[in-house]
Amino acid sequence: MIGFKSFADRTKLQFEPGLIAIVGPNGCGKSNVSDAIRWVLGEQRPTALRGTKMLDVLFNGTDARPAMNMAEVSITFADCDKLLDTEFNEITVSRRIFRSGEGAYFINKNPCRLRDIQRLFMGTGIGTTSYSVMAQGQIDAILSSRPEDRRGVFEEAAGITKFKADRKEAMRKLDQTEANLLRLADVIREVKRQIGSLQRQAGKARRYQELKEELRGLDLFVIRRRLTVLDARLRELVAELAELAGRDAAGQEAVATAEEAAAAIRAEIVENERHISEMGEAAAQDAAKLAHAREMITVSEQRIAEYQTWSARDTREAAETREQLTSLRERLTAMAAERQTLEEQLREARGQRDELQQRVTAERQAIDQQRRELQGERDKSLERERRATQLQNRLTGMEARQRAAHVQRERLAAEQAHLAETSASRLQQRDALAASLEELRAQAQQDAAALATIEEERRGTDEELRGIRERHGQLSSQRAAKRAQIDLLTEQEARAESFPGGSRLLLDAKNPLKLDPGVVLGTLAAQFKVSARFRPALEAVLRAWIDAIVLRSAGDATEVLRRLIARGGPASARLIAAEAPAVENQPAPPAPEGLTPLADHLEVAEAFAPAAGALLKRVFLAETLEQVPSPLPRGITVVTLAGTVFHANGFCEHWMPEGQSASPLARRMAIEDATGQIEAIDAELADLKKRLDGLVGQQETQARSQTQARQRLDESRRQAAQKEGEWQSVCRDVKRDEERQRVVGKELELAVAQARSAEEEQAGLAGELEELVNGRAAFSERLHALQNALQERETGYQAQNQTFAEARIRESALAQQLSHHIGQTEIYEARVTELQRQLEGRSQGVQSYDESIRRLTEQISNTQAQLEPMRQRADESRQKLEALRRQRDAKAGALAEAENKLAARRQALEKLRASHGALEVEQAETRLRRQNHLDRLLADYQLNPAQLVAESDPKWGTDGEPTIEKAEARLAVLNRDIQEMGPVNLVAIDEYKTLEERFALLKAQEEDLLKAKEQVLDLLRMINKKTSEMFRETFEQANTNFEHMFTKLFNGGTAKLVLIENPDDPLECGVEIIARPPGKRLQSISLLSGGERTMTAVSLLFAIYMIKPSPFCLLDELDASLDDSNIGRFVQALKDFLAQSQFLIITHNRHTIASSDIVYGVTMPEKGVSRILSMRLPDIGVRELEVVAEPQPEAPPTLPPKRRRRKKTEEKTEEKTAKKKKTTSADKTDGPDETDEADLPEPDDSADLEESENTGDAEDTVPATKERDSDDT
Template sequence: MYLKQVELFGFKSFADKTVLEFGPGIAAVVGPNGCGKSNLVDAVRWALGEQSVKALRGSRMEEIIFSGSETRKPLNYAEVSLTFANASPQLNIDFDEVTVSRRIYRSGESEYYLNKSLCRLKDITELFLDTGIGKELYSVVGQGRVEEIISSKPEDRREIFEEAAGILKYKLRKKEAQRRLEETRENLVRVEDLIFELQGQVEPLQEQAEIARRYRQLKQEADRLEKQLLTYRINSSRQELEKVEKALVAATEAISSFLHEGSRREEQIQELRRKQQQLMEEREKTEQQRSAVFHQLEKLEGELRVLQERESRFKEQLQENGRRVRQLEESAGRLSLAREQLQRELRDREEAAREEQKAVEGLQAGLERFENDRLLVEVEAQQERLLQVSARQEAVETSFKELSQQLERLESRRAALEKEAAELREQLAETEGRRRELQRELASAREEVEAAARAKEKAEQERAAREEELSRLSSQEQQWREEWQGVKAKLQLLREQEAGLSGYYRGVKEVLQARSSLKGIRGTVADVLAVEERYLRAVEAALGGALQYIITDTEQDARQAIDYLKKGRRGWATFLPLDTIHLSSPALDRFPEWRKTEGVIGRASELVKVEPAYRKIVDYLLGSIIICQDLESASRAARAIKYSCRVISLEGDVISPGGAIRGGSLPSRSAALPLGRRKEIEALEQEEERLNKRGLALGEQLAKARASLAGAERQLQLAGEELAKHQERAGDLQRALEGVAREEAFVGENREKNEAARAALEDEEAELVRRRQDLEQQRQDCRRERELILQELESKRDLYQQGLARKQELERELREAAVRLNSCQEQKSSLQEKIKQLDQERLRMEEEQQECRRAAQKIDEELLALAKNRDQANEKLEQQRQEAAAVMATLEAQKRELSILTAELNDLEEQERRWRSRLSRTEKRERQLALDQARLKAELEYRRQRYDELFGDSALLELEPDFDAGECERQMGILKEEMESLGEVNLGAIDELQRLQDRIGFLQEQQEDLKKGELSLHEVLAEIDREMEHHFMETFKVIEKNFQEVFQELFDGGQVFLKLSDPENLLESGIEIIAQPPGKKLQNISLLSTGEKVLTALALIFAILRYKPAPFYLLDEIESSLDDANLTRFTNYIEALSKETQFILITHRKRTMEAAHVLYGVTMPESGVSRLVSLKPKEKAS
């Protein structure tokens, strides 16, 4: 097995998709510091499950996602995939290639994939167990990891040995066993608590079960009668519901038809919106195409302008060359004429010199006797020198004049170049100004694009918020409607029950229904009481059946009502005449200390509100009853009054006179009781009022939400159009800026050429100035020498004139002849020098003419090429203009079509708003019909539910035709009074007792199982510890032996030892490294030099490799601190191991690169973005 491929996308500096292919052997990754090489190591560690942000050289996990650069936007996720060749196979998976991937999003969510299938981190960890591969293992080693191996605590260093020994899987098993042991102990404690608690509930349930059995006998007969009565009422409700449903069908069908029409219109609107969106997308594509076409058009126009400007420059240069050639030709002609003139003068001087030579020779013959005269010799010598100096001075003057003329010509050329430079500077300043202006406009346009994009995004968010708000309000409205219908139906049912006196005994109901014909009937006790909610259950328990006692004005009225019941066999009732009811001294008055008892609330009669006329009724019924907080305080109060009166808790527990206690778990208060039903009606009426207000508010909110959504959609459309407009302007400015940049580059190139020509001209001018300065010095030297000779001749002139008179004439003639001869000779030499200089100047001019002709030829070639390119550019420009016209036509057509479609959509949306208004009114009418149906259904459902609750899902009874519902109610009243005499009954006590006993038996069995499981887990933990100690010690010995061998190979000698810091505790003991390199003493690894530490750490890793080779090793500059000798040993060792193991090296060292079979380069051509370069073998060798 080996690492075959690493694929990165968006990981740190690797913004683009980057793939590294590896094979067996050695691969090296090189590159300059800071280019992102070590990010490859972080990527491998991260893909293998690394969770430590610090280990990945960051502060937050989101930092590994590419965060953007000056030219790139940040990415939203990063992904790394590692592909392993598994042909061996070494991984426990049936695939030849295994790909492990990890992906992270900016939200912090992380995903793992195994062969592109989603998996857990645990699956990845288990896959690489015992393979030497892992996020914290020695298969990935960097300088930091080597330093960690060297300087870490001995206890931390043992992790490497544990991985090599396969201890990690035992640790996982031990951790799981410890977790299960802790859960077992907690479960055992809970089971024991449950058993203790349940055993305390057995005895009270046994007493309740006996009462429940008697109650069941009475209940069965009462249920039979109630079943008949419910069957009768269900049939009546069903018939009435059928009539209402028939009336509702027509309305429902009308609504359905209306909704169908609305659905069809909604589909039309959605279709138009889809077409609108599609057309907007097409328009956006056309806009992009238009931008691209105009960008290309602008580019071609810019190129054409550049070509035209270059052509103009070349023509100007060609004209300048022509002028220069003509100037050179004219100068050459002048030079030729001057040379011919000088040649003629030279021939004349030569002839004159021969004549003068003859004259001198004749005079010299006459003066031979004066040859030995010293004064004459000196004067003649001085005269000779004077002639030579004069000739040399004349030659220097001639050369000085010619150099001055050359400097004037150079000055003319420099002025022309200066003028050209000034023009180029003006052009460059103009283009720079245009560029800065365009940059400012482009920056402003981009800000406008960003602002428009933000506005569009905000509009999209606003529309989404409005849609969400509308959906939320619609859901609330639906919920409100269901809640409102439920409350309405329940309230209607309770009102009907109240009006129909449901729940009253038959006799009470008969009297109340006949109260209009009977005299003095005030109503029941429940009618006159007002009780707070918290006291309701206690008062109901205190009054019981007395709530149905009938209040009359007088005793006579009560007797009249009783006669009414007897005559018609209409049941019985209890009456409370106001003129006879009175309360004797309550027994409570004998025990005043009961009020001081903790938990006492007060006398029951004091806790209800009643009109003054009925106060004595309340005192009669409740004056001897105490209400307490709970059963415990009720027991204290009962003992305080010596069990002489009833004491009742708020939960309804009753302590009767004499000490009997009735209590337990009561069912929720039934609305069938008159007092509770009235309370519930009042609560439902308040709830109905609240729901009505809420419904009105929801209707207004829904209308506003729909209007807001329509406005948000219009705003989004406007924002999209505004964004497209600003994007178009930004594109135009960008293209114009690119054209100016190209023009600026061309001007800059010409300016560089001008500066080069000026520099060459300055060099030539400097050389001529230097030569002229030399000639100026020669002129001054000649003047001083000539003046000196003349002074000497003047000083000797007097002595010379004192000579022989006859000799003077000869001397004068000889001197004149000699002067004339010397003058001729000097003129001859001067003419020869001038001819030579003219020849040189002519040669220089000919060379300059050739250079100008070559330049002109080159310019002609450039002009031909430019003309060809210009023609091609014109053709492309014309084609691009035609394409631009076609695109603009398409765009205009799309805009017209979009305008028409928008108008249609607005019309349909207006129709939809009117339709929704009509639908709202229609639904309002339909809701009233639905309420009637819901009320009847609720009533039927309530009665059917009541039937099912009492008798299960059995079918309704077949009633006799002469069934008497009144007689059935009377018999039920008798049975209920008998059942009430039993007090509170726990009907589930029998089954609950059996379930409790079964539960206790089951829990006792679980208790035994848990104890056995606890013992078994202790044995498993002990076995795991033994196996861990065995494997660790066996591995430790083998690695120590390998460590010593590898150490000696790498150091060419020396010795090293591994030492357990706590040999008595093998599971926790740390590992110390004691090393002795050649020539040093035995010492701890922390005392070695840096290179020795690194080489020792590498020796340890290679020792582990010998014991259990990993499929691949990724080494990050671990050899950087090694010297050349140690580096050679290191690379030789790796080359030997690479035959069996794959190595991937991050390195700077040349020797390591030479050992690599494959070489990758990492560069950063763009700031913050790494790029991979694969080097060929010959590139690697170089």
């Protein structure tokens, strides 16, 4: 095992034939061996392993060691091919758990399930709950459990656990079969019901299909006729709308003339209104100032009256306040005298209280002093008694130590020789492990470096992939934006929104002018390709002709103009012939210095090249304004990159488009730029796709390499960690052996010195004990005298304390009165202060009111003097405002006449537009109806107009092809018939056929399940019969064996097993145990003593062993409650079964240890880490110890009865205190610092145990001595 609980290092225990004892001090990890066996056999309860969760079995680390992340235990059974019914002579069962929570099971290093392990050991007596592993707590579980729970032990002995597992599996299968039959019956009923329903639905579906087929033919016929009618009406509406458009233009000109006349009159009225508004504001301001002055006079007079009222009120209240002040001051004078009297009384009461308090305190101190003296004497008495007991215990312990000295010297000598041999072999093993460890560490470093290289490459690939994916997403977004831009610009170009009406007719794909193909070469903008740098210059030069249409020749241009004029209506257009004019076949003028021809920076369509050369051959390009020559040479034009044009006649102009879509040239160039950008983006996306595919493959390869490298590194580290653990273990063993050799030498010297000093110390302790016993009487008399004196003084103290309490009550009452009096005085003084403040405030208020009255009187006189000039200015403003209003009314009449004329013309235009709108509405409705037919054609029948024409007409009857009205009437009938049919399941026919096949299959499955159910029932009957027979046969044998073993182990008595029948299930009957030890009446098992219960359980265990012995048996401190006489019979019983089974016993009992063939000592030289030491006792001459009576210590001198009772009580108290201290000391210790109680003698006095824990026992066996090695070190 490795990493299991306290066994951090790899530990191997080889259990050879014979009785094997596992010993060691408390807390060293003995029971962890038992837990390891339970765990590897499949124990799933953490509480059974003394934990709260399964991860508690992992080594949790110490101060010097880290925690381990894996625990593994393996157990190997040899010569087990017949017992386990396998083809292997050896079976190794392993269990592994990791700190992450994962676990695994193995059989011969092959992964398996827990169920496989449990089934392997069924019926062999091996298991986590069988009788092969028995702990002390399980004794009570067997004896105290219900009779039904005891049955499991007998089933394991009878070998029927495997049959019961088969029975349980068969019951589970039977339940599943029953459930499947129930579900299958429900499904069959449902399918049968569905077949009946589907039979009706299938006939309905066939009728539905016939009606739908006829409906489709008629509906397509109606749609085709309706579309023909609607197309004819749409052509008529287009012609009518064109006529109304011409009349609309004339009406707009008449309305515009009337609107101009009305606007002139309206402007004059607006100007007049502005003068009226200004004059009105001036008049309103004058009237407001006059009203405000009059209001101020009224308000001031009201405020004067209010101030006079408030002044009279404050004068009256000031007189009342002076009277209240006089009364309060007289009351304060009387209260000052009363306060002085209360203070005198309080001082007198406090003096009396202080005097009484001093007396009480002095008396209390005297009492405390007497109590301390009394307690000191008691402590001295208890100390003397404790010292006497301690001396007696030490004398008894010294006798035991003298017996142990001789055994210890012999043991140390033998151990010295053994350690010398062991140390030499371990040094060789350490050197070999060190060399192997270095090789493994070097390999691990190489694997780590390889893994780091792969991970770095993987990170680089991941980062590059991330960048490529981000770039791919950005390019995709850019491409989508450019595509949307192209679509928008192409749509705008196709609509030709910025072109005049005639140009739009020429660009219309429908060719309304009926021109020959190839006449129209496109727009002027489409003939050029120019970069963004030179685009403003070209647009500035061609600005007036930027919306021109390029035609093939001048003759074509003449023909186009003729047709446009003949067509009539608004049809403006600018035309350019692609052929160069004859007059322009002159050479181009030379370029001025620093300028270049604009044509050199352009790409022109091949068909338009002659005209472009003639058009631009005199146009030169200057990069900035400074490069433009002044004056310009004759006959040339200069344009700058910014779009400024200079003509030879001195004219210049600057033009900049408002937006990218304002110019056809800009729109065409934007489409070409976006198309080029999309092509570049597509190329980059294709390159990114190739790189992405390559990197993904590279990433997968790197991932596989990384996984393989990590696996190699983990394996290297695991091997290195395992080898390092082995090396460290050997190093610790070497160091421990060296230290132990040094300690053994010192122990030999110390043992001789201790033997010499023991006799001298024993004599001194005996004399001291006699002196302590003789002085007990004098101490008792002194304690009695001190206690009587204390009682008399306490009586006087109580009387003085009562007088002192009365004085404190009187003082408290006077203090309360004085406090209340002081509070009242403070209230009156605060009221005096408040009244004085009010008096001062009212006097100041009276003065303030008088001043305000004087100021308001002066203000009223000044305002009355200004009233008359204000009134005159207001009258003048009102007269001017009336004159302006009369002028406005005259102009309003003229405006009304002009607006009436405008309204008449607008009404005529509106009627015209209403007619136009009605026609447009009709056109839209007609188009909508046509589109509705097309949409329904596509939605209902997935046909387009071309496919509709190809559809054949339905087969008509004798009446021939019907009219549209008759066809629609028949359609209504068909729709009504289909609607009356309701919901129709069109797949009912196929579903009906499928359900019939399914019904036949389900019936066959039902028959198969019924046969399987009958087979399972036959198997259950066979298992029940066989297990009943095997159990009853085993139970009879176990009962006979139990009676025999009980009589043998108890030297008499009777016991038997009784089978309690279970009427519900005969295979689940219980087992009752009846036991009567020798000399006792028959009684309940629960009333037996601990030793009797253990021996009863052992009798039952051995009775089962006589029937079917387990390959091994682990007993965990089963002998802890047995006395020496029962131990002998228990050990003899174990030896009787050694030929049939191996016994492993965890024990503290020295007789059991001495009877063992091999002893495994569990030690803890390193805190928290268990170690195993082993030895064969017969090889070192250790025999089983005889049970002899321990020597009794000398009785102490006889005491009187009363003193004896007190002494007994004190001894019990001291014994509890010593036990509590010892327990606390053990809890604080990380490792086993004390020798185990099993290695000590068993004296009657508990003090002997206390002394022996520090010195050892003369009757210790060799394994027990080894257990103390680590503690002594």
